[in-house]
Amino acid sequence: xxxxxxxxxxxxxxxxxxxxxxxxxxxxxxxxxxxxxxxxxxxxxxxxxxxxxxxxxxxxxxxxxxxxxxxxxxxxxxxxxxxxxxxxxxxxxxxxxxxxxxxxxxxxxxxxxxxxxxxxxxxxxxxxxxxxxxxxxxxxxxxxxxxxxxxxxxxxxxxx
Amino acid sequence: xxxxxxxxxxxxxxxxxxxxxxxxxxxxxxxxxxxxxxxxxxxxxxxxxxxxxxxxxxxxxxxxxxxxxxxxxxxxxxxxxxxxxxxxxxxxxxxxxxxxxxxxxxxxxxxxxxxxxxxxxxxxxxxxxxxxxxxxxxxxxxxxxxxxxxxxxxxxxxxxxxxxxxxxxxxxxxxxxxxxxxxxxxxxxxxxxxxxxxxxxxxxxxxxxxxxxxxxxxxxxxxxxxxxxxxxxxxxxxxxxxxxxxxxxxxxxxxxxxxxxxxxxxxxxxxxxxxxxx
Numbered sequence: 451x452x453x454x455x456x457x458x459x460x461x462x463x464x465x466x467x468x469x470x471x472x473x474x475x476x477x478x479x480x481x482x483x484x485x486x487x488x489x490x491x492x493x494x495x496x497x498x499x500x501x502x503x504x505x506x507x508x509x510x511x512x513x514x515x516x517x518x519x520x521x522x523x524x525x526x527x528x529x530x531x532x533x534x535x536x537x538x539x540x541x542x543x544x545x546x547x548x549x550x551x552x553x554x555x556x557x558x559x560x561x562x563x564x565x566x567x568x569x570x571x572x573x574x575x576x577x578x579x580x581x582x583x584x585x586x587x588x589x590x591x592x593x594x595x596x597x598x599x600x601x602x603x604x605x606x607x608x609x610x
Numbered sequence: 611x612x613x614x615x616x617x618x619x620x621x622x623x624x625x626x627x628x629x630x631x632x633x634x635x636x637x638x639x640x641x642x643x644x645x646x647x648x649x650x651x652x653x654x655x656x657x658x659x660x661x662x663x664x665x666x667x668x669x670x671x672x673x674x675x676x677x678x679x680x681x682x683x684x685x686x687x688x689x690x691x692x693x694x695x696x697x698x699x700x701x702x703x704x705x706x707x708x709x710x711x712x713x714x715x716x717x718x719x720x721x722x723x724x725x726x727x728x729x730x731x732x733x734x735x736x737x738x739x740x741x742x743x744x745x746x747x748x749x750x751x752x753x754x755x756x757x758x759x760x761x762x763x764x765x766x767x768x769x770x771x772x773x774x775x776x777x778x779x780x781x782x783x784x785x786x787x788x789x790x791x792x793x794x795x796x797x798x799x800x801x802x803x804x805x806x807x808x809x810x811x812x813x814x815x816x817x818x819x820x821x822x823x824x825x826x827x828x829x830x831x832x833x834x835x836x837x838x839x840x841x842x843x844x845x846x847x848x849x850x851x852x853x854x855x856x857x858x859x860x861x862x863x864x865x866x867x868x869x870x871x872x873x874x875x876x877x878x879x880x881x882x883x884x885x886x887x888x
Contacts (some may be wrong), residue, residue, distance in 0.1 A: 496621035504628045508635070521635035528632070532625045572640060 459486050460506050464513060479587065483510050484561060485595050487527055488534070488554050489602075492547070496535040503531045519574055526564035530557050551599060555592040559584070714875055717765040722877055725763070727841050729877040730754055732780075737871075743789065744810075744870060746770065746782040750878065753777045761792075761839035761879040767867040768792065768846050769876050771839055780878075784870050785846065786812055793837035794846055797830040799823055806831065806846055806864060814847060816862035823860060825852050831864050840879060 463482035470480060483506055490506075491499040507524035534553055542549045562584060569576035579587075715731075722729045732754075736747035750756050752775050762769040762782050770784035771792070783790050787808040794816060795802035801823045806814045816831060829849040835842030845867055853861035 497624045500621070500624050500628055504632065508632070519636055519639050521632040521639075525629055525632045525636070528625060528628055532621070535621065572636065574640070 456486075456490055456502055456506070459489075460509070464510060467510065468513075480594075481591065483507065484527075484558060484591065485554075485598065487531065488550065488557055488595065489598065491531045491534055492550050496532070496539075499531050499535060500528055503528050519569075519572075522568055522572075522574070523561065523565050526561055526568060529564070530560055547599060547603060551592070551596050554595045555588060558588040558591050711874075714765070718875055718877060721763065721765050725841060725877070725879070727879045727881070729763075729879050730756065731875060732756075732878055733875050734873050735779075744784040744787050744808075745773070746784060746870070746873065746876070748780050748782060748876060748878070749778070751776045751778040751780050755880060756780050756878055759839060760881075761833075761844075762876050763840070763844055763879060764868055764873055764876050766845075766869060768833060768840060768844050769868055769870070769873065772878065782876070784808070785814060785866055785868065786810055786870060791817075791837075792839065792846065793834045794831050795834040796823070796825055796849070797832050797843075799825060799829070802834040802836060804834070805837075809863070812866045812868070812870065813850070814864040814866055816849075816864050817859070819860045819862055821854065821858055821860055825849060825860055825862055827852060838881065 460483075463486050466480065466482050487503050487506055490502050494502065504524050507527050508521055511520040511523065534550075534557075537549070537553070538546060562579070566576050566578070718731065722731070730750055732748035732750035734746050735749045738745045738747070746762075746769070748762075756772060756775050758772055758775055760772040762772060768785050770782045770787065771790055772780050773783040774781040785792060785806065785808055788810065790806075790808045792806045793802075794804050794806040796804070796816075796819070801819060804816050804819045807817055809815045814831075819825065827849050831846045831849060833840040833842060833844040833846060847864040847866040847868075849862055850865040851863040853863075855861075
């Protein structure tokens, strides 16, 4: 994914998140940034992917979310992107898109629990979510991600 | 070799570097004012030195202005207090003068009350002397009933005789003036046919005292009243020295009790019968 597309998608995602924050009193149901990050990391080399992840996450925190600690989720998301790249490089060279779909579901839960754990480790406040709600949100996000991935594979020859 | 190492581990190094950067960002937010947003913290970090400088500068000028105002107020207070102090000093001097005057007048009134003759109080407003001729000027004259050749006394004793009179002022020839002659007697021996002549410098000489008269040093000399200027018994002075070498009359030096240089108020004695003064 080229830089200009990352910026375009990030702008769209930022707008979505912003509208959600304004309308739903800072409780975002959809987290499009996660979809964007994994989608970007799917086709981007490791180093640019890490930079994009850091930029997307920190910028989103700075612009949209008001009360949370900035950079906390970026640490988790960069670690997950790094793991994803290492898996792609050393373990899963084939069936990559299928793996990405599965990894996204894992990505969503790991992002949640990783942020929680890091918040606890640093003594920060963290809004704990109900397990069923977390599962529901993870399924919804995974379905959206899968749909977008299918559309992309069908119409864009594997490159956005 | 370094290039190969970078190619192999650039992803890991970038990952560690970005994680560290984010960690610094997180810890910065935790350590510096956790209730502020990151943008507020960054703005605070960036602009606080400028704000501090601006505050210090404005505070400096405000302090200068306040100090100047305080200084002006202090100077005004200082001036006012200096004026007040000056006034108090003048007031204190005036009070002391009044106390002194009060004491003198009280003493003089006691003298006047004890004196059988009526008297007029007068203030000494001038004095003149040429050699042994001593003159006092008082603020009472003929308009106040003063006439020539009236006797003048003070609390300490006889002062002199009225010499010249104008409507509002009068001149007094003091008892130490060589031109003055006052009928006197020695209190102890009661010889009353003598008279005291001024001899300058608070001294007088008792004349016309026969050689057989008993006179001792320190005997009191008082007025005899025979001249009609003073009532009998007014203190003139004390015998200072008696010269017995003369054949017929004694030469008696008298130390006058009145301090003429320190007189401020005097009593002019009016004759008991108006127009009776010689």
